[in-house]
Amino acid sequence: MDILNKSKLKAVLVGVQLPRVSDEETRGSLAELSRLVTTLGYEVVGQTSQKRNSTKSGTVLGDGKLKELASWTGGTGVIGPLVVKKKHKAALRFKNQDEDEADEFAAEEDDFAEVPEESEDLSLDADSDVPQEKAQVVIFDCDLSPSQLRNLESATGAQVLDRTGVIIEIFSRHARTKAARLQVEIARLTYVAPRLRETSGGEDRGGGGIGGKGAGETSVELDRRKIRDRIKELKHELAAISQEHITRRSRRNQEISVALVGYTNAGKSSLMRALTGSEVLVADKLFATLDTTVRVLYPESRPKILISDTVGFIKKLPHDLVASFKSTLDEAANASLLLYVVDSSDPTFRSQLQVTRAVLDEVGASDIDSLLVLNKVDRLSAEEREKLQQEYPEALFLSAHNKEDVANLRLRLIKHFETAMIDQELLIPYDVQGAIGEIRAKMRVLSENYDNRGVTLTIRAHIQDIEKIRTKFGI
Numbered sequence: 001m002d003i004l005n006k007s008k009l010k011a012v013l014v015g016v017q018l019p020r021v022s023d024e025e026t027r028g029s030l031a032e033l034s035r036l037v038t039t040l041g042y043e044v045v046g047q048t049s050q051k052r053n054s055t056k057s058g059t060v061l062g063d064g065k066l067k068e069l070a071s072w073t074g075g076t077g078v079i080g081p082l083v084v085k086k087k088h089k090a091a092l093r094f095k096n097q098d099e100d101e102a103d104e105f106a107a108e109e110d111d112f113a114e115v116p117e118e119s120e121d122l123s124l125d126a127d128s129d130v131p132q133e134k135a136q137v138v139i140f141d142c143d144l145s146p147s148q149l150r151n152l153e154s155a156t157g158a159q160v161l162d163r164t165g166v167i168i169e170i171f172s173r174h175a176r177t178k179a180a181r182l183q184v185e186i187a188r189l190t191y192v193a194p195r196l197r198e199t200s201g202g203e204d205r206g207g208g209g210i211g212g213k214g215a216g217e218t219s220v221e222l223d224r225r226k227i228r229d230r231i232k233e234l235k236h237e238l239a240a241i242s243q244e245h246i247t248r249r250s251r252r253n254q255e256i257s258v259a260l261v262g263y264t265n266a267g268k269s270s271l272m273r274a275l276t277g278s279e280v281l282v283a284d285k286l287f288a289t290l291d292t293t294v295r296v297l298y299p300e301s302r303p304k305i306l307i308s309d310t311v312g313f314i315k316k317l318p319h320d321l322v323a324s325f326k327s328t329l330d331e332a333a334n335a336s337l338l339l340y341v342v343d344s345s346d347p348t349f350r351s352q353l354q355v356t357r358a359v360l361d362e363v364g365a366s367d368i369d370s371l372l373v374l375n376k377v378d379r380l381s382a383e384e385r386e387k388l389q390q391e392y393p394e395a396l397f398l399s400a401h402n403k404e405d406v407a408n409l410r411l412r413l414i415k416h417f418e419t420a421m422i423d424q425e426l427l428i429p430y431d432v433q434g435a436i437g438e439i440r441a442k443m444r445v446l447s448e449n450y451d452n453r454g455v456t457l458t459i460r461a462h463i464q465d466i467e468k469i470r471t472k473f474g475i
């Protein structure tokens with residue numbers, strides 16, 4: 001991962017605190033955005049937030065705040081001709097966007113007039129975490145209209161993204177199955193369509209006549225129409241495969257897998273790293289080819305246990321994205337075991353757990369075994385911990401940062417799968433080739449004895465797997 005570090009783009013985050021939203025919520029939401037943005041591979045170098053009556057003004061922020069932000073990115077702080085440096089634009093581009101066009105258009109007159117400027121800043125100096133380095137990307141923790149996006153790019157000279165854009169990009173990286181990819185693509189196109197003016201120049205208003213455009217249809221309108229058609233097509237495809245999907249589910253992967261589910265910040269990725277060891281991925285060719293969110297439990301068990309990380313529930317998930325979020329949970333819906341991970345030090349974890357369970361039921365995971373993991377117990381007092389233990393007697397209490405806890409969880413996982421297994425003695429004559437190697441690779445060998453008839457192995461495995469080996473080698 002160090003190779004990537006050098007080329008990481010630096011990002012600053014901007015929160016907007018509306019009336020009746022507490023400081024705590026604003027901070028929590030920004031912290032979540034920071035994790036999402038880091039997931040996308042940016043380095044978050046600073047952040048700021050401002051109290052506003054609404055997010056509707058042309059630049060969202062007040063003039064003073066905008067200047068402050070622009071000083072972090074090397075921009076002018078005022079809306080002028082848009083100049084986003086090309087090398088800075090590489091980070092997050094939607095597939096259909098034309099990379100070159102963003103440089104060409106200048107802000108249009110109507111940008112300024114479109115939404116009247118709001119009242120002046122309520123407090124100019126909300127908490128800022130001033131970056132030590134120049135940032136190339138600005139990410140807003142709210143939704144931005146196409147013209148706000150353009151105004152902000154103009155004033156900051158940086159690439160500007162909003163929360164929804166970030167989330168859609170994460171989902172598209174996590175969508176693995178055909179259905180999930182279609183679902184996310186629909187969400188992406190729905191998001192992109194109104195923002196098209198942004199990258200297509202939008203200069204030939206009312207033109208028409210060229211390239212099959214309808215009378216008076218601009219190129220943007222044409223593009224939008226194409227997108228609408230594409231969305232329709234995708235929806236048809238999606239409907240056609242949902243049937244297929246059900247049959248695929250019944251052919252559930254033979255491999256044993258554990259899926260970590262829960263809200264972002266619960267500690268899923270930390271647990272994943274601790275359970276699998278980050279170097280393993282690079283070392284093990286087989287798993288390096290799998291998606292990075294699936295790794296093998298380490299030290300390895302027999303049979304191997306795969307661990308998968310999920311996107312994680314997001315607090316303010318825009319409604320349009322709910323369907324595509326659910327589709328990214330496909331990994332979890334196919335797991336052999338679900339680990340519900342919660343941050344036990346977060347006072348809202350109970351309601352989060354409820355939502356998580358309900359959604360997993362909806363995606364067809366209700367018949368999967370599960371364990372509840374109350375993470376971050378290092379943050380609890382002895383009394384708090386005791387109370388929780390009474391409330392959740394079945395739960396595993398641990399800290400992802402504690403090696404011993406993680407080792408215990410590993411044993412617990414192995415034990416979980418072993419309860420469905422049986423111990424069996426197998427006599428393998430010396431003239432049977434290959435059986436011992438295959439058994440060792442796939443199963444846990446409890447003991448071995450050599451005598452003149454052959455090797456007697458005591459193995460612990462699923463009965464079907466033992467039968468398979470017996471049939472294959474005639475033993």
Ligand SMILES: Nc1nc2c(ncn2[C@@H]2O[C@H](COP(=O)(O)OP(=O)(O)O)[C@@H](O)[C@H]2O)c(=O)[nH]1
Binds near residue numbers: 266271
């Ligand atoms: N104190 C404490 N912090 C933790 C623990 N597990 C994770 N964290 C921290 O919580 C934050 C979110 O963890 P992460 O694994 O990214 O959560 P995810 O969003 O569920 O993948 C990170 O700053 C972690 O270092 C824990 O057991 N104790």
Ligand SMILES: [Mg+2]
Binds near residue numbers: 265268269309312
């Ligand atoms: Mg994570």
